[in-house]
Amino acid sequence: MAIPKFRNHPIIKEFNGLKKFFRSHETSTSKKRVYDFNKFAELITTNEQEVAFDILGSVNFGQAKENSDTDLVIYLNCSEHDTGECDPGNCPNVHKFRTMLHENLKNEYGQSYSIEIVDCINLNQLDHALKNRDLDSMSLIRFGFYRSICRGINRKVLRKYEAKLSMDDELCQMIEASLADCFLGFIHSSQHTYSFKKYVDRLEEDGFKVPLSMAQKINSYLRV
Numbered sequence: 193m194a195i196p197k198f199r200n201h202p203i204i205k206e207f208n209g210l211k212k213f214f215r216s217h218e219t220s221t222s223k224k225r226v227y228d229f230n231k232f233a234e235l236i237t238t239n240e241q242e243v244a245f246d247i248l249g250s251v252n253f254g255q256a257k258e259n260s261d262t263d264l265v266i267y268l269n270c271s272e273h274d275t276g277e278c279d280p281g282n283c284p285n286v287h288k289f290r291t292m293l294h295e296n297l298k299n300e301y302g303q304s305y306s307i308e309i310v311d312c313i314n315l316n317q318l319d320h321a322l323k324n325r326d327l328d329s330m331s332l333i334r335f336g337f338y339r340s341i342c343r344g345i346n347r348k349v350l351r352k353y354e355a356k357l358s359m360d361d362e363l364c365q366m367i368e369a370s371l372a373d374c375f376l377g378f379i380h381s382s383q384h385t386y387s388f389k390k391y392v393d394r395l396e397e398d399g400f401k402v403p404l405s406m407a408q409k410i411n412s413y414l415r416v
């Protein structure tokens with residue numbers, strides 16, 4: 193986990209404990225996808241254009257199967273949106289990288305798989321918010337949240353932003369106060385609840401019995 197100051201937040205601790213359990217039974221498809229995204233991000237990152245990802249969903253939990261979608265947050269320094277917000281549905285740069293990623297996977301495997309870019313963080317905007325110590329910055333809150341719970345790809349791009357944030361106690365406190373709200377929205381989505389059930393079913397299909405203590409933890413977590 194990337195930002196030490198958020199590591200002991202009770203909800204983050206709980207979530208990452210569950211994640212660690214599922215990851216200890218990681219599928220080969222999950223490992224392959226992490227490899228694919230790392231390779232792609234490193235390939236297209238230059239001095240002028242940095243690209244990194246945070247992975248959510250089944251690959252984050254190490255439970256992806258061949259037909260699983262992959263949910264990604266993309267980080268890029270967007271030439272189109274300067275230091276403004278980058279909407280993944282309407283940004284030509286996000287569109288360009290999504291297309292390149294699919295092309296790359298097609299070249300490698302003959303076909304691509306389903307990728308959903310669920311959010312985009314413009315690194316120019318993030319940098320601007322860090323420099324100006326913007327206590328109302330939504331991109332900083334989202335960055336802190338994703339970096340606390342997701343699986344980072346091409347992490348070296350993100351480290352300087354993580355380091356800058358970690359040095360600023362006031363910004364960290366602002367983010368910490370918002371993490372619970374981010375989380376409640378995230379875990380109360382029916383998709384998320386369904387995912388946990390799906391991961392447990394997958395492990396059991398593969399002949400692995402989820403220990404009672406872990407099943408209780410999952411149940412209590414879903415009632416948060």
Ligand SMILES: [Zn+2]
Nearest residue numbers: 270273278283
């Ligand atoms: Zn953009």
